[in-house]
Amino acid sequence: MTTEVTKTAATTPARSQEAQESTRGVRVFRPLVDIRESDSEVILAVEMPGVGPDDVEIELDRRVLTIRGRGRLTSPEGFRLIYAEYGEGDYERSFTLSDEIDRAAIRAAMRNGLLTLTLPRAGAAKPKRIEVKAA
Amino acid sequence: MVFSPFLGLTRDPFAMLRQIEREFDRALAPFAVAAGYPQVNIWQGADSIAVTAELPGVEPGDIDISVKDDVLAISGERKLPEDAEKTTWFRRERNYGRFSRVVELPYRVDPDRVEARFRDGLLQIELHRPEEDKPRRIAITAG
Numbered sequence: 001m002t003t004e005v006t007k008t009a010a011t012t013p014a015r016s017q018e019a020q021e022s023t024r025g026v027r028v029f030r031p032l033v034d035i036r037e038s039d040s041e042v043i044l045a046v047e048m049p050g051v052g053p054d055d056v057e058i059e060l061d062r063r064v065l066t067i068r069g070r071g072r073l074t075s076p077e078g079f080r081l082i083y084a085e086y087g088e089g090d091y092e093r094s095f096t097l098s099d100e101i102d103r104a105a106i107r108a109a110m111r112n113g114l115l116t117l118t119l120p121r122a123g124a125a126k127p128k129r130i131e132v133k134a135a
Numbered sequence: 136m137v138f139s140p141f142l143g144l145t146r147d148p149f150a151m152l153r154q155i156e157r158e159f160d161r162a163l164a165p166f167a168v169a170a171g172y173p174q175v176n177i178w179q180g181a182d183s184i185a186v187t188a189e190l191p192g193v194e195p196g197d198i199d200i201s202v203k204d205d206v207l208a209i210s211g212e213r214k215l216p217e218d219a220e221k222t223t224w225f226r227r228e229r230n231y232g233r234f235s236r237v238v239e240l241p242y243r244v245d246p247d248r249v250e251a252r253f254r255d256g257l258l259q260i261e262l263h264r265p266e267e268d269k270p271r272r273i274a275i276t277a278g
Binding site: 032033034035036038043045047048049051052072074076078080082083085112113114 | 181190192223225226227228241255
């Protein structure tokens with residue numbers, strides 16, 4: 001039995017479990033989300049610890065809402081990681097919105113690593129009045 | 136992962152076993168039984184220990200940190216949003232309520248020299264070893 005252990009550089013083949021390969025080379029996590037609804041709006045709470053307000057990217061492409069967060073990686077000078085229960089990295093999650101949402105009025109607030117997205121419902125679908133002209 | 140019968144002969148024979156272990160840990164990570172909340176990472180420095188924890192959505196005022204000898208205790212509360220009662224819940228993945236976690240450190244630390252920082256939901260605690268506990272270097276005299 002060899003007492004000398006040779007370390008080979010870890011190679012990470014594209015994994016199916018990690019949805020995206022980040023250009024940063026960090027893992028991409030799916031953040032925990034709470035979805036609540038009141039009469040006038042839908043509220044999303046997205047947990048992204050280590051992500052500041054400037055590190056959040058919210059994209060709305062037609063009906064798909066994509067939330068991305070760049071996590072701050074802890075790497076204190078002169079310290080060595082000896083025990084880890086959680087991993088650090090980026091966050092990403094997508095949602096399909098219903099047509100009821102007033103897209104222009106979506107609000108986002110980031111505090112303590114928690115992103116709160118408020119999606120107001122468009123005024124109760126106003127029936128479109130179609131004028132009938134005498135032919 | 137490519138399994139080759141010849142791989143073990145030229146390199147460390149246990150590398151493959153370790154790789155399998157790592158793959159399993161990674162695959163089972165979402166189901167891992169949490170040792171408690173919050174989950175912590177521990178870093179070791181020259182004469183200090185850093186403990187980091189993820190506490191998103193918690194106000195720093197709702198976190199209590201206490202230190203005694205070689206034990207660090209982190210407790211607090213994850214509060215429900217204020218308007219929670221007026222809303223209907225569609226999906227609840229986050230957990231709420233009081234939490235308490237005890238972390239055993241590799242050595243006794245000085246409770247007067249503990250620094251804690253909280254930013255963007257990340258808690259970072261730095262703990263220092265008391266002066267008298269630091270290992271003393273012993274000089275060897277030729278004799």
